[in-house]
Amino acid sequence: MNFLSLINFILSGIAILSFCRVILGPTPYDRLIGFNLASGVITVIMVVYAVELNRIIYMDVALVYALLSFIGVIAIAKYLRAGDR
Amino acid sequence: MIAYIFFGLGIFFMFFGVLGVLKFPDIYTRLQASSKCGITGVISIFLGLIIRQGISIFSLKILLISLFILITSPVASHIIAQSAFKSGLKPWRARKPKND
Numbered sequence A: 001m002n003f004l005s006l007i008n009f010i011l012s013g014i015a016i017l018s019f020c021r022v023i024l025g026p027t028p029y030d031r032l033i034g035f036n037l038a039s040g041v042i043t044v045i046m047v048v049y050a051v052e053l054n055r056i057i058y059m060d061v062a063l064v065y066a067l068l069s070f071i072g073v074i075a076i077a078k079y080l081r082a083g084d085r
Numbered sequence B: 001m002i003a004y005i006f007f008g009l010g011i012f013f014m015f016f017g018v019l020g021v022l023k024f025p026d027i028y029t030r031l032q033a034s035s036k037c038g039i040t041g042v043i044s045i046f047l048g049l050i051i052r053q054g055i056s057i058f059s060l061k062i063l064l065i066s067l068f069i070l071i072t073s074p075v076a077s078h079i080i081a082q083s084a085f086k087s088g089l090k091p092w093r094a095r096k097p098k099n100d
Helices: A003-024 A028-053 A057-083 B002-023 B027-053 B057-086
Strands: none
Touching: A003 A028, A003 B002, A028 A057, A028 B002, A028 B027, A028 B057, A057 B057, B002 B027, B027 B057
């Protein structure tokens, strides 16, 4: 077993644990925090996978995923704040 | 060898960040654990990959993603905390104040 695939295995477990908070969070902000942490971990998984397979084009997928998750978190936070007003 | 130390450090930080997110009692404490430990683990694993790869186009792109995460993650945490505070969620206390 490769060392980088072992790191990917452990990081996948951490991402699943972070999605537990998304499932059982009491308020929507708890779910948002869990999603933010999980998207960071998934970005790391994509970069480690790109280095393991030696493909340069998978790195662009990780960059676009990080950008889109950032925009999504900001949009959901702004939406929740506007709904309470 | 140094790269493996950085990998172990990153997994350590990420595991304890997720543990804090699962076990802390409030939004703000969970947000603190998520922000600090998440970004430290991400940057540490990226540093390990850069040291393992040497100077190449891979390490340049990893540096770009690392810079992007270093800019955007505090902004996301700040906006979540501001949104939660403006919508009226009170911070958690260990026990209720007596004459109040």
